[in-house]
Amino acid sequence: MAVDLKKRTEYFIRDLHAREAMRLGCYRQIGSTENRELELRERKSRHEAFLKDLLRKRGLPPIWYARVLYIFGHIFGLVAARLPQSWVAWFEDLLEFWILMRYKKYLREMTLDAALRSMIESVQLKRLPHNEPAEDAIRLLESYIQEQELSLQKIV
Amino acid sequence: MKFTLTHQYTLPDIASASVAEYYDSCLLILGDDSNILFQTTPEGKILKKIPLQPGGLTGIPKKQKPDWEGGTMIFVEDKPYFLAAGSGSDSPQRDNAMMLEVASENPPVVFSLSRLYEKLKEDKNIQQLNIESLFTFQNKVLLINRGGLFQPNHLIIPDFFLPDTGTAEIQYHLVTIESPLIQGFQSGISGAVYDEASNSLIVCASAENTSDTYNDGEIIGSVLGRVADFSEKISSNEIRLEEIAYSEPVLNQKIESLCITNDSGDENLQMIAVSDNDGKHSELFHITLHR
Numbered sequence: 245m246a247v248d249l250k251k252r253t254e255y256f257i258r259d260l261h262a263r264e265a266m267r268l269g270c271y272r273q274i275g276s277t278e279n280r281e282l283e284l285r286e287r288k289s290r291h292e293a294f295l296k297d298l299l300r301k302r303g304l305p306p307i308w309y310a311r312v313l314y315i316f317g318h319i320f321g322l323v324a325a326r327l328p329q330s331w332v333a334w335f336e337d338l339l340e341f342w343i344l345m346r347y348k349k350y351l352r353e354m355t356l357d358a359a360l361r362s363m364i365e366s367v368q369l370k371r372l373p374h375n376e377p378a379e380d381a382i383r384l385l386e387s388y389i390q391e392q393e394l395s396l397q398k399i400v
Numbered sequence: 401m402k403f404t405l406t407h408q409y410t411l412p413d414i415a416s417a418s419v420a421e422y423y424d425s426c427l428l429i430l431g432d433d434s435n436i437l438f439q440t441t442p443e444g445k446i447l448k449k450i451p452l453q454p455g456g457l458t459g460i461p462k463k464q465k466p467d468w469e470g471g472t473m474i475f476v477e478d479k480p481y482f483l484a485a486g487s488g489s490d491s492p493q494r495d496n497a498m499m500l501e502v503a504s505e506n507p508p509v510v511f512s513l514s515r516l517y518e519k520l521k522e523d524k525n526i527q528q529l530n531i532e533s534l535f536t537f538q539n540k541v542l543l544i545n546r547g548g549l550f551q552p553n554h555l556i557i558p559d560f561f562l563p564d565t566g567t568a569e570i571q572y573h574l575v576t577i578e579s580p581l582i583q584g585f586q587s588g589i590s591g592a593v594y595d596e597a598s599n600s601l602i603v604c605a606s607a608e609n610t611s612d613t614y615n616d617g618e619i620i621g622s623v624l625g626r627v628a629d630f631s632e633k634i635s636s637n638e639i640r641l642e643e644i645a646y647s648e649p650v651l652n653q654k655i656e657s658l659c660i661t662n663d664s665g666d667e668n669l670q671m672i673a674v675s676d677n678d679g680k681h682s683e684l685f686h687i688t689l690h691r
Contacts, residue, residue, distance in 0.1 A: 245472075245473075245474045245475060245536035245537075245538070245539055245540065245541065246474075246475040246476075246478075246539070247474070247475070247476045247477070247539060248476075248477060248478075249476070249477065250477075352559075356559070356560040359560070360476065360560070363499065363509070363511070364476050364477070364481070366509050367481065367499050367500070367501050367506065367508070367509045368479075368501055368504070368506060369506050372477065
């Protein structure tokens with residue numbers, strides 16, 4: 245068992261950024277004026293920007309597949325714009341649910357890593373040279389989860 | 401898959417050895433009734449005694465003993481740590497784990513596993529908690545609850561091996577592992593190690609003439625077994641143990657722990673096993689497994 249807390253946290257942020265970038269690409273193509281699409285586009289844009297900011301603070305580039313997913317999102321958006329609105333709405337709900345599950349999974353991993361970190365520091369009798377999983381990433385994920393859950397409750 | 405016993409050593413100063421782990425040409429050995437971690441050569445010569453608590457003791461009476469039964473090495477941020485856990489068969493004295501940074505002089509940290517063990521005791525599939533083995537698989541620490549007459553062995557896959565300071569909800573998956581009868585007595589798994597090169601779980605199972613997990617009985621013997629293609633089977637609900645062998649010198653001992661000393665990926669796997677002979681001297685076995 246070999247754990248690198250810094251690399252793991254960085255991967256979680258980069259992966260979430262790539263997934264949000266895909267959704268953003270998709271909404272930029274759908275181009276609907278419906279309230280829901282506008283709200284989702286605004287939310288994805290904000291999520292992507294804040295995740296990118298976490299990467300910038302850590303001096304990290306987006307993960308290699310972020311660009312691929314972004315382009316894929318655009319293609320999907322082009323196709324989705326021509327589909328019946330009910331199909332698109334159904335698919336959006338599914339994507340929203342999937343990303344919520346992903347946020348929850350990574351938040352749990354980061355919380356457990358924070359517990360492991362505190363255990364390691366108590367064994368080493370000193371702090372680790374980095375502070376991952378850092379508070380800024382954990383707080384951001386917590387706030388996204390709250391926001392996603394609220395929006396899914398509204399749908400239900 | 402066969403095995404050969406290459407060497408056998410007696411450990412005159414280490415009683416009730418129940419955990420053995422190999423790292424950097426040294427063995428780390430813990431006795432189940434002791435609060436001293438022994439660092440020895442692979443032949444069992446004591447190099448260092450590390451007290452787990454101030455004034456570390458050996459020969460602690462059964463009622464108070466920490467009952468260390470499982471241990472493994474973990475690597476965090478490229479540093480090696482030795483992690484050991486109590487059996488959980490009596491609370492709170494057997495509900496602890498200890499962690500030691502192997503390459504430093506820092507004292508080990510002992511922490512409580514009560515949250516995890518309480519949760520496991522509430523599980524209706526586990527009638528008696530008796531954690532006997534700890535091993536790492538991929539990025540997880542896995543546990544084995546020893547079976548017996550009235551319950552099967554259980555592989556416990558917690559999503560994290562948490563100290564009690566953690567607040568996250570504990571989640572785990574249980575897998576039943578059947579172990580064979582030895583001379584008509586049901587054996588229970590007492591040690592396990594994952595061999596990455598062959599994707600196998602190597603286990604030792606021993607049988608005693610006793611009906612519960614708390615009291616020792618007459619030692620019947622031990623058997624080595626393995627679970628091939630372990631990574632594919634771990635998500636199932638039941639795993640069958642493939643028997644490796646009985647061997648006379650090992651058969652009449654209670655093998656408590658196994659560790660891999662040299663896994664070059666070729667057809668031979670070098671291992672060390674320790675036995676706890678309930679009050680008599682512990683023994684050390686150098687074993688070669690032929691894949």
